[in-house]
Amino acid sequence: MLLRVRAAVAQLAAGLGAGAQPPAEPRGGGAGAGAGRGSPPAAFCRPAFLQLTPDELRRADDHTGRAVQSPRDGRRRLPWSTGYAEVINAGKSQHNEDQACCEVVFVEQRPSPRGWLSSREGSGELDGGRKGLYFHYWALFDGHAGSGAAVMASERLHLHICEQLRDLVEILQDPSPPPICLPHNTETDSADPNHMSYAEDHGEVLNDAVPQIHLEKAVSHESLVIGAIENAFKHMDDQIERERASQHLAGGCCALAAIYLMGKFYVANAGDSRAIIIRNGEIIPMSREFTPETERQRLQFLALLRPELLGKEFTHLEFPRRIQPKELGKKMLYRDQNMNGWAYKKIEEDDLKFPLIFGEGKKARMMATIGVTRGLGDHDLKVFSSNIHIKPFLSCFPEVRVYDLTQYEHCPDDVLVLGTDGLWDVTNDKEVAGVVMEVLTSYEPNDPCRYTMVAQELVVRSRGVLKERGWRLANDKLGSGDDISVFVIPLGGPGNYT
Numbered sequence: 001m002l003l004r005v006r007a008a009v010a011q012l013a014a015g016l017g018a019g020a021q022p023p024a025e026p027r028g029g030g031a032g033a034g035a036g037r038g039s040p041p042a043a044f045c046r047p048a049f050l051q052l053t054p055d056e057l058r059r060a061d062d063h064t065g066r067a068v069q070s071p072r073d074g075r076r077r078l079p080w081s082t083g084y085a086e087v088i089n090a091g092k093s094q095h096n097e098d099q100a101c102c103e104v105v106f107v108e109q110r111p112s113p114r115g116w117l118s119s120r121e122g123s124g125e126l127d128g129g130r131k132g133l134y135f136h137y138w139a140l141f142d143g144h145a146g147s148g149a150a151v152m153a154s155e156r157l158h159l160h161i162c163e164q165l166r167d168l169v170e171i172l173q174d175p176s177p178p179p180i181c182l183p184h185n186t187e188t189d190s191a192d193p194n195h196m197s198y199a200e201d202h203g204e205v206l207n208d209a210v211p212q213i214h215l216e217k218a219v220s221h222e223s224l225v226i227g228a229i230e231n232a233f234k235h236m237d238d239q240i241e242r243e244r245a246s247q248h249l250a251g252g253c254c255a256l257a258a259i260y261l262m263g264k265f266y267v268a269n270a271g272d273s274r275a276i277i278i279r280n281g282e283i284i285p286m287s288r289e290f291t292p293e294t295e296r297q298r299l300q301f302l303a304l305l306r307p308e309l310l311g312k313e314f315t316h317l318e319f320p321r322r323i324q325p326k327e328l329g330k331k332m333l334y335r336d337q338n339m340n341g342w343a344y345k346k347i348e349e350d351d352l353k354f355p356l357i358f359g360e361g362k363k364a365r366m367m368a369t370i371g372v373t374r375g376l377g378d379h380d381l382k383v384f385s386s387n388i389h390i391k392p393f394l395s396c397f398p399e400v401r402v403y404d405l406t407q408y409e410h411c412p413d414d415v416l417v418l419g420t421d422g423l424w425d426v427t428n429d430k431e432v433a434g435v436v437m438e439v440l441t442s443y444e445p446n447d448p449c450r451y452t453m454v455a456q457e458l459v460v461r462s463r464g465v466l467k468e469r470g471w472r473l474a475n476d477k478l479g480s481g482d483d484i485s486v487f488v489i490p491l492g493g494p495g496n497y498t
Contacts, residue, residue: 045151047100049076049084063091066466068459070452078102079136083451083488085459089422090471090481097143098420098483099154099253105162108132109169132169136260137161138487141376142273142420145251149240149377153253160235161259164228171224172262178219225261226400229268233376237396241379252377255398256287256418258489263406265416268398270374272421277403278433279414279491285429286401286416290374292357292366299366299373299393300337303356311388314367315353322358323351362425366393374398405491412445413437414491415454422484423462426473435461436488451488458486 044061046052050069052060059067070085071078078084079102088096109131137158143150171178233255240249254271267275269287277284292299296318303309303316310316317334320342331344334351345351359365366373367383367390374395381390403416417432427435439457443450464471464479471479 044095081448083455085455086485089483096483097147098485099141099150101139101154103137107162107165110166139257140485142254148249150253157236160232164232237376240377252375254375265403268400270398271372274424275418277416283429292364295373297337314356410491413440416489418487420485422480422482426480427462455486455488459484
């Protein structure tokens with residue numbers, strides 16, 4: 001096992017993860033481009049909204065120059081005057097494995113049971129009689145072991161979200177509480193599902209003297225949207241699994257998406273990309289990283305319940321360091337799935353196995369293989385030189401945080417920043433906020449280019465400047481050698497500033 005671990009660590013240090021070579025990538029460009037079913041693999045692709053020429057695409061793929069890419073003036077402007085910038089890595093992988101998408105999506109109401117949903121108030125008709133609503137969408141996908149999963153997710157995730165929202169169009173526009181159950185037959189389901197008691201639902205007849213107990217939870221419209229986003233991530237992951245062979249979808253990706261719907265931002269994160277809101281100088285975290293350290297207890301608990309997933313190679317317990325055979329019988333610090341603190345236990349034979357989670361910080365790895373614990377794809381990922389699958393420990397479900405724009409007065413300098421880990425590895429929240437305020441104050445509030453300039457400056461400062469000793473920040477520390485992608489979204493929306 002030790003030889004496997006050493007080999008895996010060597011591959012990770014080379015930026016290829018788990019011994020996988022960068023696979024051929026499917027043709028496509030994100031941002032609503034076609035899926036390219038059955039299309040031949042292409043060497044390199046970038047988000048379609050960048051509209052790069054062939055020469056610009058070659059420069060974007062240059063690891064030496066690492067030119068920053070942004071939507072050019074005179075080309076398609078992103079919704080809400082959103083700023084975007086990206087740069088390729090310094091040789092960590094063959095191509096830029098980040099992908100991005102920015103869309104305005106119309107959700108058309110799905111045909112509903114006759115005489116029920118169609119009769120509810122506030123349906124709202126759009127686009128020549130079609131009933132529906134719009135949402136704005138921004139997303140970053142940080143690929144690993146190839147960009148295939150990231151490309152497909154950039155092309156499809158917003159469509160899965162749209163599909164999940166179709167049943168909710170009229171429910172979300174109706175101020176009354178959401179129905180607990182949607183009828184499928186109006187003749188047999190004539191009762192209002194919001195007022196159906198437990199007894200009625202189970203065909204029981206209670207004595208009038210016995211009070212009927214209503215076992216119903218209050219469900220908000222907001223939680224319906226969160227559920228729709230969570231299900232969309234699951235369907236996206238399922239689609240990657242189904243099509244991974246035909247679409248060359250090796251590897252996986254972290255996914256960070258921001259959805260603006262009916263006055264609220266829903267920020268969904270699965271992985272180690274992050275988002276923050278900067279409002280009047282205040283920093284509001286809108287996500288957290290999902291790594292072997294932050295999800296240690298979930299991973300340990302699963303390993304305890306399903307020890308067969310460890311392949312007799314790993315232990316679910318955590319120790320401060322590797323245990324030596326000569327230490328059998330001694331007591332050492334440990335912690336399990338129930339513990340936040342540490343305690344001592346007597347070392348037994350099983351404790352000599354490699355720990356499920358090893359290392360700390362950015363070097364922490366699960367099963368000596370992967371440094372993130374949520375995301376899309378990775379269905380074929382195994383521990384190096386073994387048949388131990390890692391996917392059972394990886395969750396595709398995001399954590400969704402909500403920000404209500406209607407609760408605050410926002411100025412032109414209030415923004416939501418989305419960034420892949422290439423940004424956050426070398427730049428903290430306070431430094432990002434400082435760059436945002438510094439750049440925005442140098443432009444007029446109604447200048448639509450100001451947010452792109454912020455995104456470019458964040459990427460440039462995180463990348464650093466190429467010197468004899470590599471890419472260096474202003475303080476001479478190492479700059480980010482990873483792919484970097486950044487969205488800067490003004491919180492006032494389109495046309496709200498004068």
